[in-house]
Amino acid sequence: MNANLAERLAELPHLLSAHVILSMAALGCGIAVSVPLGILAAQRPGLSAVTLNIASVIQTIPGLALLALMVPLLGGMIGFWPAFLALLLYSLLPILRNTIVGLQGIEPQIREAARGIGMTRGQSLRQVELPLALPVIVAGLRTATVWVVGAATLATPVGAASLGNYIFAGLQTRNWLSVIFGCLFAAGLAIVLDQAIRWLEVAARDRRRGLAIGVGVFLALLITVSVMPRFVTFQGETANLSRVEASAAPGIAGETVVVGAKSYTEQYILASLMQRQLEAAGARVERLDNLGSTIAFDAVRTGEIDVYVDFTGTIWATVMNRPEPIERHRMFTEMSAWLWEEHGIMTLGRLGYENAYGFAMRRDRAAELEADSLDDLAPIADELEIGGDPEVFARAEWTATRDAYGLGAMRTRTMDATFMYTAVRDRQVDLITAYTTDGRIAAFDLAVLDDPLSVLPPYDAIILLSPQAAQRPGLADALAPLIGAIDEMMMREANRQVDMDGQTPAQAAAWLDAGISE
Amino acid sequence: MIDPAAPVLDIRSVGKTYPGGVEAVREVSLTLERGQLLALTGESGCGKTTLLKLINRLEDASGGLILYEGEDVASLDPVQLRRRIGWVMQGDGLFPHLTVLENVAIIPRLLDWNPERTRSRVADLLDMVGLPSAEYAERYPVELSGGQRQRVGFARALAGEPDLILMDEPFSALDPITRDGLQQEFRALQADLGFSAVMVTHDMAEALIMADQIAVMQDGAILQQGTPVELLQSPASDYVSGLLETPRRQMRAIRELGA
Ligand SMILES: Nc1ncnc2c1ncn2[C@@H]1O[C@H](COP(=O)(O)OP(=O)(O)OP(=O)(O)O)[C@@H](O)[C@H]1O
Ligand SMILES: [Mg+2]
Numbered sequence: 001m002n003a004n005l006a007e008r009l010a011e012l013p014h015l016l017s018a019h020v021i022l023s024m025a026a027l028g029c030g031i032a033v034s035v036p037l038g039i040l041a042a043q044r045p046g047l048s049a050v051t052l053n054i055a056s057v058i059q060t061i062p063g064l065a066l067l068a069l070m071v072p073l074l075g076g077m078i079g080f081w082p083a084f085l086a087l088l089l090y091s092l093l094p095i096l097r098n099t100i101v102g103l104q105g106i107e108p109q110i111r112e113a114a115r116g117i118g119m120t121r122g123q124s125l126r127q128v129e130l131p132l133a134l135p136v137i138v139a140g141l142r143t144a145t146v147w148v149v150g151a152a153t154l155a156t157p158v159g160a161a162s163l164g165n166y167i168f169a170g171l172q173t174r175n176w177l178s179v180i181f182g183c184l185f186a187a188g189l190a191i192v193l194d195q196a197i198r199w200l201e202v203a204a205r206d207r208r209r210g211l212a213i214g215v216g217v218f219l220a221l222l223i224t225v226s227v228m229p230r231f232v233t234f235q236g237e238t239a240n241l242s243r244v245e246a247s248a249a250p251g252i253a254g255e256t257v258v259v260g261a262k263s264y265t266e267q268y269i270l271a272s273l274m275q276r277q278l279e280a281a282g283a284r285v286e287r288l289d290n291l292g293s294t295i296a297f298d299a300v301r302t303g304e305i306d307v308y309v310d311f312t313g314t315i316w317a318t319v320m321n322r323p324e325p326i327e328r329h330r331m332f333t334e335m336s337a338w339l340w341e342e343h344g345i346m347t348l349g350r351l352g353y354e355n356a357y358g359f360a361m362r363r364d365r366a367a368e369l370e371a372d373s374l375d376d377l378a379p380i381a382d383e384l385e386i387g388g389d390p391e392v393f394a395r396a397e398w399t400a401t402r403d404a405y406g407l408g409a410m411r412t413r414t415m416d417a418t419f420m421y422t423a424v425r426d427r428q429v430d431l432i433t434a435y436t437t438d439g440r441i442a443a444f445d446l447a448v449l450d451d452p453l454s455v456l457p458p459y460d461a462i463i464l465l466s467p468q469a470a471q472r473p474g475l476a477d478a479l480a481p482l483i484g485a486i487d488e489m490m491m492r493e494a495n496r497q498v499d500m501d502g503q504t505p506a507q508a509a510a511w512l513d514a515g516i517s518e
Numbered sequence: 519m520i521d522p523a524a525p526v527l528d529i530r531s532v533g534k535t536y537p538g539g540v541e542a543v544r545e546v547s548l549t550l551e552r553g554q555l556l557a558l559t560g561e562s563g564c565g566k567t568t569l570l571k572l573i574n575r576l577e578d579a580s581g582g583l584i585l586y587e588g589e590d591v592a593s594l595d596p597v598q599l600r601r602r603i604g605w606v607m608q609g610d611g612l613f614p615h616l617t618v619l620e621n622v623a624i625i626p627r628l629l630d631w632n633p634e635r636t637r638s639r640v641a642d643l644l645d646m647v648g649l650p651s652a653e654y655a656e657r658y659p660v661e662l663s664g665g666q667r668q669r670v671g672f673a674r675a676l677a678g679e680p681d682l683i684l685m686d687e688p689f690s691a692l693d694p695i696t697r698d699g700l701q702q703e704f705r706a707l708q709a710d711l712g713f714s715a716v717m718v719t720h721d722m723a724e725a726l727i728m729a730d731q732i733a734v735m736q737d738g739a740i741l742q743q744g745t746p747v748e749l750l751q752s753p754a755s756d757y758v759s760g761l762l763e764t765p766r767r768q769m770r771a772i773r774e775l776g777a
Binding site for chain 2: 131
């Protein structure tokens with residue numbers, strides 16, 4: 001079997017089960033909230049207008065934004081809970097609306113008949129109104145199911161594992177098999193759950209107890225099978241670890257370390273590299289990949305992850321909110337001190353390479369425009385279009401560069417980082433905000449323009465340890481060999497292996513590891 | 519405990535003003551003797567349905583007193599009261615998601631009868647209304663004709679062995695032939711089981727044929743109460759004679775054809 005396919009399949013039990021647990025928990029609680037709320041609201045026009053309006057407003061927030069917003073709302077917490085809460089909110093509208101519409105659609109005659117023959121309010125609701133509204137309510141539930149299973153793929157950037165991991169990681173590393181894997185399984189799961197609910201409805205309508213039990217057993221099995229892998233691997237690894245503990249030196253052997261990564265190739269490779277070092281020291285490593293840029297920092301601040309790699313310039317501009325860059329080594333020192341004093345975060349050290357933002361152009365296009373440096377672009381700025389990742393145009397680096405070199409007339413175009421390099425190669429944009437360690441700069445023969453005014457801040461790659469992790473000396477020891485060990489050449493080559501040659505990040509990390517050990 | 523000679527229903531100076539100020543029923547006094555059928559008639563909007571709802575407390579009276587089997591209905595729990603009084607509405611008011619059997623068994627179940635008693639009562643009633651269980655019990659209301667649905671409606675109202683049943687235009691949605699048959703069957707059923715009934719109807723001919731007592735209402739008040747013969751012989755006002763004129767004219771027309 002193809003190595004890529006084998007690796008994707010190996011991830012499947014974990015990601016699928018996480019996806020099932022997350023979406024079923026959100027749906028279950030969504031039903032528990034919105035059906036009773038719908039019943040209450042159906043009898044009170046004022047309440048139904050208010051609740052429906054609130055739910056509709058929630059619905060108009062794009063799924064990704066809703067998920068991301070939960071992180072600050074929960075005080076920086078990442079992982080299952082913010083994702084669960086956002087998906088729960090997302091499931092409310094269809095169920096709530098259909099419960100209200102279904103109940104209000106019942107003929108007043110029927111309701112009066114129920115009252116007239118001596119049913120209490122509750123009996124009328126349970127024996128007459130809810131059964132009659134059931135098809136409408138179930139239709140809402142099915143809509144919610146499809147939405148929630150789909151939106152759960154967006155849980156990846158807030159640190160909750162889901163089938164979205166396939167999609168986000170695949171998109172960043174141009175691993176289309178991975179993207180397709182995520183889409184197929186998410187769609188399949190949505191269809192399966194949707195059909196399960198449909199059959200439950202049929203069973204309720206036709207009072208087919210056998211069918212209801214069958215579907216119930218299926219759903220229970222699905223949940224059990226989803227919950228079990230966690231339990232089983234946990235036990236298995238505990239057994240493993242006790243063996244390691246017996247033999248390995250004291251330190252972090254047998255302990256769990258959570259390694260975080262943002263959502264692009266270089267981060268996956270470095271996370272895999274740290275994972276190798278930590279596992280070599282006997283630790284059990286959990287990965288939280290595809291974190292949004294600021295979510296990763298929040299996560300290390302709150303200790304949800306123990307370690308990840310960031311850049312001095314990023315922390316300087318977006319966390320410390322310092323507008324003007326300063327000299328590279330001073331920035332590192334000031335930033336380290338600030339992180340330690342403000343948050344107790346330990347800057348373990350610099351990996352060695354710099355990955356700055358740079359402005360890259362096709363070499364022939366640069367020649368045509370006679371442009372070597374950003375200075376040369378000002379007079380023709382209104383004719384140029386620049387592509388950048390979703391983050392960059394909102395960052396201080398871009399505004400500072402734009403203002404320093406008078407590039408305000410340039411048109412900007414946002415796209416995923418994966419597509420920027422091919423976009424500039426294929427002349428869809430004139431220049432891009434490239435990462436200087438990206439393997440595709442060399443591969444596509446792009447020219448990086450000079451920054452004579454030194455507006456762009458230095459971006460030294462640094463290892464950050466959470467306050468808790470900083471108290472575990474074994475952890476820093478295990479990662480110490482990486483300090484100063486990776487230069488730009490090595491990083492660019494590792495990135496290239498993944499982005500161009502279709503290697504997995506783990507394979508590229510192994511290659512780096514071999515280079516370091518030499 | 520119940521005095522067989524006392525009226526089943528004794529309504530004294532009852533009034534109802536809806537929130538919003540409509541005075542739908544004013545100073546109504548009526549009595550209904552055991553086993554009799556009282557027809558409430560009058561033009562649209564005169565308060566017939568409202569008066570009916572006051573009896574089983576689907577609406578609460580604004581004033582006056584209603585005694586059911588000698589008890590003031592205002593002092594009874596409305597849910598319990600409704601289970602002791604049959605309720606038949608226009609259309610049929612059957613529950614579309616329940617079978618014929620389940621529709622009829624609803625009140626016995628609400629009354630917590632044991633399953634054996636419920637089963638035999640339902641079977642007896644379905645036989646009595648001409649819908650043998652074997653053929654009809656498992657059908658849903660959509661699988662019945664209008665007349666059959668109305669029969670199920672009667673069976674449901676009678677299932678809890680009530681002393682009184684209230685009917686709001688029970689025959690109005692049926693074609694004349696079905697209506698005629700059902701009217702006769704209903705009277706036979708009543709003679710058999712001995713319950714009392716209040717029936718709202720628009721149709722004076724129906725009232726004359728079926729009722730023991732007729733009460734004519736106008737603007738929320740009773741204009742006249744009496745037997746069909748009393749009404750025909752001495753209508754209390756021009757309004758009442760006007761209402762009687764329609765069936766009279768039809769009768770004359772038919773007799774002339776026959777002659
Ligand atoms: N729930 C209500 N709230 C306010 N007014 C009502 C209500 N129900 C009925 N009414 C009013 O009370 C009056 C009597 O209505 P009711 O339904 O008792 O008449 P009815 O004699 O049954 O008429 P119909 O023969 O058309 O059924 C009408 O003026 C009606 O508009
Ligand atoms: Mg009426």
